[in-house]
Amino acid sequence: MSSDLENGKDGVDDRSSLVRAAQYVRMSTDHQKYSTENQSEYIAFYAAQRGYEIVRTYADEGKSGLRIDGREAVKRLLSDVESGRADFSALLIYDVSRLGRFQNTDEAAEFELRCKRAGVTIHYCAEQFENDGSMMAGLFKAFKRSMAGEYSRELSVKVHAGQTRLIELGFRQGGAPGFGLRRQLVDENLQPKGELAAGQHKSIQTDRVILVPGPPEEVAVVQAIYRGFVEHDRSEREIAEDLNRRGLRTDLGRPWTRGTVHQILINEKYIGNNVWNRTSFRLKQAHIRNSREKWIRRNCAFTQIVDAGLFARVQAIIAQRSIRLTDAQMLDVLKALLNQHGALSGLIIDESEDCPSSSAYRNRFGGLLRAYSLVGFTPPQDYGYLEINKELRRLHPKIISDILTGIGQVGGSAMLNPVTDLVRVNDEFTLSIVLARYRQTGTGAARWHIKIDHQLRPDITVAVRMDADNRAPMDYYLLPHLSLGDAFLRLCDHNGLGFDAYRVPSLESLFALSRRAKLRKAA
Structure with a gap:
């Protein structure tokens, strides 16, 4: 910051006329492009030019913007504002994404509304629009909020792809090694660098982690668990009780239970297999247990400490329990x-x-x-949405088939690309058909989320809004290609002329676009 600015020469000289303001800064990791210091510096410049005095700072460092949970500074900020303790009337934030990268943009809008109702206005210092309540400001904010959430979604996809590749190469991706195993740090040439203790992490980006056998006495215990279960017909609880009598503890220092013994008996890492993605917590929305076909695996990635044949016998016994x-x-x-x-x-x-x-x-x-x-x-x-999504995946081919039939009935031609699910109409334009699940907010308001996939570059996205039961289409949005990059649209019952101009009650207008007309031959 320049000395002139600090002295107020280009800003506001009379401090008595300055508007008291707070600043909120956030960063996700230490490697983030915009550190809290950089944000504060730009906010200070904005404040000096606009006549604000920063009297309080709320900082969430190393915190994800996907949710409010875990962000103590933003919670404290809201509490101060709504309780009347706030000694400021403006809140300065670097840009829309610093407030949050919410997957539901209504969360960001709710935050701003709560501040506004308490008499605190929000200013986004680095954005190219004034947050003045105008229609254009509203449109820009909605777009920026969607893009902030989309950034996290795209990053999640890239991270998942990178982790999948590392698993397939045989590297460990997080989590405790388990009793009888240890985490071994290796360099980019797979040369061992040392064992990682509990709580330790790799510090060099090119380093990787693999699993190796632990102390011989722990390995012997694991092998004895398997033999006792198969050869001596001992139950998991009997094995756990014996281990506790011997004064042994789990890798977490806890007493053994039936469940901890059971987990050792069913985990493939003991035969050297690297298995990942059994569960997922994408975008911090909900923990999901994935179906077996979604698991990522690399067999024989590590040194086994249990014979594969013995492991198979254990799985057969466990499976037989329920078969009976x-x-x-x-x-x-x-x-x-x-x-x-x-x-x-x-x-x-x-x-x-x-x-x-x-x-x-x-x-x-x-x-x-x-x-x-x-x-x-x-x-x-509530995990009911999983069943709803399954039903929508079942309906999707039928709706595509209905569209193909409707185009054919008006004399047009339509061909489905089985790889991309794009429909090419009359060799002139392409359609992407997207089903939007009906959902409700906490206040009971209806919402539909629509993903615009511009990687496929469809000329028209046919967004099908499902009814309240998610059993049949309610209406349709015929959205032309927009050069905005990939985006989520979050629609409510009424969305203003900007979006509802594209709404149609049926697909007759789409079929009309496909209708072929005979031209009279020129004289």
Whole structure:
């Protein structure tokens, strides 16, 4: 910052006339392009030029912008503003993305509205628009918020692809090694560099982590667990009780339980397989247990400490437990477990001596959620959207087929690309058909999220808004190609002329675009 600016020569000289303001700064990692110091410097320049005095700073350092949770500074800011403790009337933020990269832009809008109602106006110092409440400011903010969320989504896709590649190369991606194993740091040439202790992480980007056998005494315990289960017909609980009597503890220093023994018996890392993506927490939205076909694996990536044949015998015994039971019997056991605990989870199931494993319920009923619903249990978090998405994937080919039929009935030609799902009409333009699930906000307002995929560059995106039951189309948006890059559109019941001009109650207008007309031959 220049000395002239600090002395107020180009800014506002009379400090008594300055408007009291707070600043909010945030960064996700230490490697981020815009550090909190850089943000503060630009905000100070903005304040000097506009007549603001920064009297308070709220900083979230090393915090993701995907959610409010975990960002103590922004929570404290809202508390100060809404409680009347705030001694400022303006809030200065570097740009829209620093407030958050919410996947639901309504969260950012709600934050700003709460501040505004409390008499605190927000200014985005580095943006090319004034946050003055005008229609253009609203449009720019909506677009910027969508792009901020889209940036995180695209980054998530890239990170997932990079992690998948590393798993397939045989490298470990996070998580504790487990009892009997250790994390080994290797360089880019796969040369060992040392063992990583609990809580330690690699510090050089090109270094990688693999799993290696742990101390011989731990390896011997793991092998004894497998032999006891197969050769001596001992249950997981009996093995756990024996380990505890011997004074042994798990890798986390805790007593052994049926569940911890069970996890050792079913984890493929003990036969050297590198398996990842069993569960996912993409964009910090919801923990999801992925189906087996989505798992990423590399067999024989590490040195095995359990014989593969012995491991296979263990899996056969565990699978046989549920094979002997009918569907009704498995559900009766689950219902009894629910009555005993008042709730269900994978951990509760795996800790129960007389209950098939959680994986057995997933395999038999197509997922734990399905099994839960059959015994009348609803988890605290609503996962119903998973079933809705499954139904929408089933409807998608039918809707595409209906569009192909409708175009053909008016004399047009349409061809579906089976790889991209783009429909080419009359060899003139392409269509992308997107189904938008109906969802409700916490206040009961209707929302539809639409992904515009510009990598495929469709000429028209046919956005199908589903009805409240997500069973049939409610209406359609015929959206022409926009040069805005990939984007999410978040629609509500009424979206203003800018978007609702593209809304149609049926696809007749789309079919009319495809209609071929005979031209009279020129004289």
